[in-house]
Amino acid sequence: MPKPAxxxxxxxxxxxxxxxxxxxxxxxxxxxxxxxxxxxNDERTLRRTWDSLREVMAPGALDPLVKELVYLxxxxxxxxDYCIASHSAAAAKAGMTPAQFxxxxxVVGMANETNRLAAGYRIPxxxxxDR
Amino acid sequence: MPKPAxxxxxxxxxxxxxxxxxxxxxxxxxxxxxxxxxxxNDERTLRRTWDSLREVMAPGALDPLVKELVYLxxxxxxxxDYCIASHSAAAAKAGMTPAQFxxxxxVVGMANETNRLAAGYRIPxxxxxDR
Amino acid sequence: MPKPAxxxxxxxxxxxxxxxxxxxxxxxxxxxxxxxxxxxNDERTLRRTWDSLREVMAPGALDPLVKELVYLxxxxxxxxDYCIASHSAAAAKAGMTPAQFxxxxxVVGMANETNRLAAGYRIPxxxxxDR
Amino acid sequence: MPKPAxxxxxxxxxxxxxxxxxxxxxxxxxxxxxxxxxxxNDERTLRRTWDSLREVMAPGALDPLVKELVYLxxxxxxxxDYCIASHSAAAAKAGMTPAQFxxxxxVVGMANETNRLAAGYRIPxxxxxDR
Amino acid sequence: MPKPAxxxxxxxxxxxxxxxxxxxxxxxxxxxxxxxxxxxNDERTLRRTWDSLREVMAPGALDPLVKELVYLxxxxxxxxDYCIASHSAAAAKAGMTPAQFxxxxxVVGMANETNRLAAGYRIPxxxxxDR
Amino acid sequence: MPKPAxxxxxxxxxxxxxxxxxxxxxxxxxxxxxxxxxxxNDERTLRRTWDSLREVMAPGALDPLVKELVYLxxxxxxxxDYCIASHSAAAAKAGMTPAQFxxxxxVVGMANETNRLAAGYRIPxxxxxDR
Numbered sequence: 027m028p029k030p031a032x033x034x035x036x037x038x039x040x041x042x043x044x045x046x047x048x049x050x051x052x053x054x055x056x057x058x059x060x061x062x063x064x065x066x067n068d069e070r071t072l073r074r075t076w077d078s079l080r081e082v083m084a085p086g087a088l089d090p091l092v093k094e095l096v097y098l099x100x101x102x103x104x105x106x107d108y109c110i111a112s113h114s115a116a117a118a119k120a121g122m123t124p125a126q127f128x129x130x131x132x133v134v135g136m137a138n139e140t141n142r143l144a145a146g147y148r149i150p151x152x153x154x155x156d157r
Numbered sequence: 158m159p160k161p162a163x164x165x166x167x168x169x170x171x172x173x174x175x176x177x178x179x180x181x182x183x184x185x186x187x188x189x190x191x192x193x194x195x196x197x198n199d200e201r202t203l204r205r206t207w208d209s210l211r212e213v214m215a216p217g218a219l220d221p222l223v224k225e226l227v228y229l230x231x232x233x234x235x236x237x238d239y240c241i242a243s244h245s246a247a248a249a250k251a252g253m254t255p256a257q258f259x260x261x262x263x264v265v266g267m268a269n270e271t272n273r274l275a276a277g278y279r280i281p282x283x284x285x286x287d288r
Numbered sequence: 289m290p291k292p293a294x295x296x297x298x299x300x301x302x303x304x305x306x307x308x309x310x311x312x313x314x315x316x317x318x319x320x321x322x323x324x325x326x327x328x329n330d331e332r333t334l335r336r337t338w339d340s341l342r343e344v345m346a347p348g349a350l351d352p353l354v355k356e357l358v359y360l361x362x363x364x365x366x367x368x369d370y371c372i373a374s375h376s377a378a379a380a381k382a383g384m385t386p387a388q389f390x391x392x393x394x395v396v397g398m399a400n401e402t403n404r405l406a407a408g409y410r411i412p413x414x415x416x417x418d419r
Numbered sequence: 420m421p422k423p424a425x426x427x428x429x430x431x432x433x434x435x436x437x438x439x440x441x442x443x444x445x446x447x448x449x450x451x452x453x454x455x456x457x458x459x460n461d462e463r464t465l466r467r468t469w470d471s472l473r474e475v476m477a478p479g480a481l482d483p484l485v486k487e488l489v490y491l492x493x494x495x496x497x498x499x500d501y502c503i504a505s506h507s508a509a510a511a512k513a514g515m516t517p518a519q520f521x522x523x524x525x526v527v528g529m530a531n532e533t534n535r536l537a538a539g540y541r542i543p544x545x546x547x548x549d550r
Numbered sequence: 551m552p553k554p555a556x557x558x559x560x561x562x563x564x565x566x567x568x569x570x571x572x573x574x575x576x577x578x579x580x581x582x583x584x585x586x587x588x589x590x591n592d593e594r595t596l597r598r599t600w601d602s603l604r605e606v607m608a609p610g611a612l613d614p615l616v617k618e619l620v621y622l623x624x625x626x627x628x629x630x631d632y633c634i635a636s637h638s639a640a641a642a643k644a645g646m647t648p649a650q651f652x653x654x655x656x657v658v659g660m661a662n663e664t665n666r667l668a669a670g671y672r673i674p675x676x677x678x679x680d681r
Numbered sequence: 682m683p684k685p686a687x688x689x690x691x692x693x694x695x696x697x698x699x700x701x702x703x704x705x706x707x708x709x710x711x712x713x714x715x716x717x718x719x720x721x722n723d724e725r726t727l728r729r730t731w732d733s734l735r736e737v738m739a740p741g742a743l744d745p746l747v748k749e750l751v752y753l754x755x756x757x758x759x760x761x762d763y764c765i766a767s768h769s770a771a772a773a774k775a776g777m778t779p780a781q782f783x784x785x786x787x788v789v790g791m792a793n794e795t796n797r798l799a800a801g802y803r804i805p806x807x808x809x810x811d812r
Contacts, residue, residue: 027380027389029550030278059285061271064278068390071397074471075271081467082263087256092223093264099227100268102670103234105367105760108275109268110672111286118682125218127682128723131670132213133224135726137231137240139663140192140206144239146626146655147161147195148634154190155242157422158642158651160812199652202659205733212729233408236498236629241410249420258420259461262408266464270401277364277393279372288684289773289782291681292540321547323533326540330783333790336602337533343598344525349518354485355526361489362530365496367760370537371530373548387480394475395486399493399502402454402468406501409423409457416452417504419553495801498629503803511551520551521592524801528595532794539757539786541765554802583809585795588802599795606787611780616747617788623751624792627758632799633792635810649742656737657748661755661764664716664730668763671685671719678714679766 032063042066045076052080059112091120099134163194173197176207183211190243222251230265294325304328307338314342321374353382361396425456435459438469445473452505484513492527556587566590569600576604583636615644623658687718697721700731707735714767746775754789 035046035057045066049058066072083093094117101109114127122130166177166188176197180189197203214224225248232240245258253261297308297319307328311320328334345355356379363371376389384392428439428450438459442451459465476486487510494502507520515523559570559581569590573582590596607617618641625633638651646654690701690712700721704713721727738748749772756764769782777785 027384027386059283060280061275064280065274071390071394078467079267082267086260087254088260096227096230096264097268099230100234100265101272102666103231104272105669106272106275108280108282109272111282115286122682123218124682128726129217129219131667132726133227134231134670135663135666136210136213137228138666139659141232141235141237141240142626142659142662143196143655144192144237145629146658149191149195149239151239151242152190155246158646158648202652202656209729233404236407253420255420259464262405263464265408266401266404269404270397273364273397273400274393276367277372277396289777289779321545322542323537326542327536333783333787340598341529344529348522349516350522358489358492358526359530361492362496362527363534365493366534368534368537370542370544371534373544377548385480391479391481395489396493398472398475399490403494403497403499403502405458406454406499411453411457411501413501413504414452417508495797498800503801515551517551521595524798525595527801528794528797531797532790535757535790535793536786538760539765539789583807584804585799588804589798603791606791610784611778612784620751620754620788621792623754624758624789625796627755628796630796630799632804632806633796635806639810647742653741653743657751658755660734660737661752665756665759665761665764667720668716668761673715673719673763675763675766676714679770
């Protein structure tokens with residue numbers, strides 16, 4: 027098996043092109059980013075991931091900017107550089123300001139710190155939290 | 158060294174009591190939760206963590222509910238049960254609804270999924286994201 | 289301490305050369321890959337890691353391709369780029385097809401997603417699973 | 420927001436019942452396990468997760484036992500106790516023997532070890548792996 | 551496959567007993583702890599893990615207490631409760647004081663925090679560190 | 682929001698310059714490394730992180746070299762390349778020898794391996810460790 031390569035629109039199957047076109051229209055962009063071009067190597071993963079993301083990231087009880095901030099927080103915690111780069115851009119497009127980015131990183135940093143203090147001290151859950 | 162045990166207000170040093178009292182006043186609660194009672198075994202960690210959290214979680218460019226949602230998202234990604242329990246409670250107190258919790262979990266789940274797709278396919282960062 | 293540098297066969301101690309030669313023979317390759325050349329900076333880690341890997345990855349109750357797929361799944365979950373690159377190559381050499389790689393990534397992605405749903409909802413283990 | 424509680428079939432909405440019934444039929448079980456009863460608090464997550472899992476875990480280029488082994492490997496790497504318990508049971512149902520479980524754990528352990536050696540020594544990807 | 555159960559000395563094979571006896575003698579304890587009794591379900595993993603641990607944890611360029619502190623730091627970062635409990639005990643046996651434990655947790659917490667700041671800000675490695 | 686860029690001393694606010702100067706004096710270096718120049722985008726995070734690190738990494742019950750080794754162990758476990766590079770350099774400056782680095786990596790590797798064995802076998806904490 028060779029290393030996975032990106033699939034451009036011109037070389038894509040009809041099923042892949044259909045997803046690409048939906049993404050381009052929904053996001054109003056001239057081309058899809060690398061994430062989609064790589065996972066297009068598995069048509070079902072491409073279709074399932076796009077359908078799932080569209081549903082999950084749609085405005086709902088949480089607004090799109092909050093969802094992008096959460097996405098970025100998870101990506102930073104997992105140290106996924108591609109995801110940090112792409113979701114920083116997506117969050118900025120959704121309105122994230124530099125001050126909001128700074129506060130987001132501060133919260134993510136503190137949460138990762140206190141998560142380990144809780145683990146290391148083996149702290150039992152307070153009964154009030156279990157109700 | 159025995160297993161760390163929680164330090165109650167009555168048994169605490171003056172320095173520890175001072176932090177407990179600040180937390181109780183700031184949060185309008187009758188007692189601090191286990192997290193503080195355990196890390197109180199190291200007075201400097203107690204003081205530094207409280208001062209840092211108070212600064213980081215204060216209203217700013219992001220509102221307190223958003224910060225609690227992000228804290229919870231990180232805790233879920235790290236699988237820290239104590240932190241999930243305590244920050245679910247804190248987020249609920251800050252106004253999180255069941256619908257918001259459901260959407261939060263959906264975003265956290267998707268982010269953890271696509272973080273691995275990005276890693277596994279070894280996707281290079283789009284030049285547009287590097288500017 | 290300078291940054292660790294790779295140790296080539298020509299510059300290696302007899303103990304390191306012996307391990308390199310075993311790897312080359314077992315895998316039928318003209319040279320060992322960077323992983324071995326770097327950990328060779330600690331001869332005991334080189335010897336122990338090779339002996340352990342040879343034992344663990346040998347055909348047994350699980351066949352070598354399945355073991356490589358599992359190795360790759362762990363490496364993707366940990367976001368280890370070197371390991372993803374080297375074990376994608378190893379899995380391909382063991383017979384992994386592009387379709388199998390695509391399904392593997394899909395399973396790894398879903399598992400990372402549902403792992404967080406289970407954590408976030410604080411789901412108790414079903415009694416049937418504890419027997 | 421109270422702590423999420425499991426939703427039993429008798430108390431479920433029609434949409435939730437429909438998913439439960441599909442799971443029960445597909446797996447030939449009298450009731451769904453706690454995972455589904457908890458995520459049912461968000462109907463869309465329940466439906467999306469079930470549809471995705473059914474697609475991803477179906478027999479394909481990889482057989483169902485291999486997929487379950489991979490799912491378990493990821494869950495162990497993430498230290499998700501619920502997931503380890505439920506997917507150990509699922510793997511056993513799909514035919515995993517104790518010897519296979521032992522070898523799986525051995526591979527997962529070694530992969531987590533060597534992932535860190537690769538990170539710590541900052542090993543560059545061999546050019547041969549980048550083709 | 552039933553759930554893995556611990557194997558007591560009385561019920562163990564000769565190969566397992568031999569490892570148990572080596573551990574008991576090396577550590578001067580009347581019985582091995584649960585870790586060994588569970589992984590004994592796979593005799594080769596038991597033997598390999600004991601031989602590796604004995605080699606890695608032996609006094610060398612780092613003294614045994616430092617090695618235990620590092621082991622505990624990793625276990626806390628991975629949120630492995632069993633490992634935190636057992637290696638806290640091992641570190642205490644090797645001489646760790648409560649003050650040292652407190653400082654260790656503080657360092658582990660800070661490292662987990664700054665690791666995420668480095669990831670989130672996508673900080674490039676300083677040329678001086680790459681030499 | 683554009684991508685975060687490093688802030689050099691010449692372009693920094695007085696508050697940022699003050700932190701930079703404290704770091705340069707405390708570490709006896711002509712300039713701060715990239716970590717500080719990037720997090721300086723959020724002045725409060727810069728100040729809080731420096732004050733916290735200075736307190737946590739100061740000589741105490743654990744000596745500075747041990748603290749750097751622990752910092753490096755966490756960074757390797759989290760696969761944070763920037764942090765591995767910078768804390769390898771810091772540890773070397775604090776006296777870490779190549780032999781110590783090799784043993785450190787060996788311990789970190791083994792801990793990550795046995796953490797997963799403990800999780801996968803679902804090993805209960807020995808009562809002796811809970812006292």
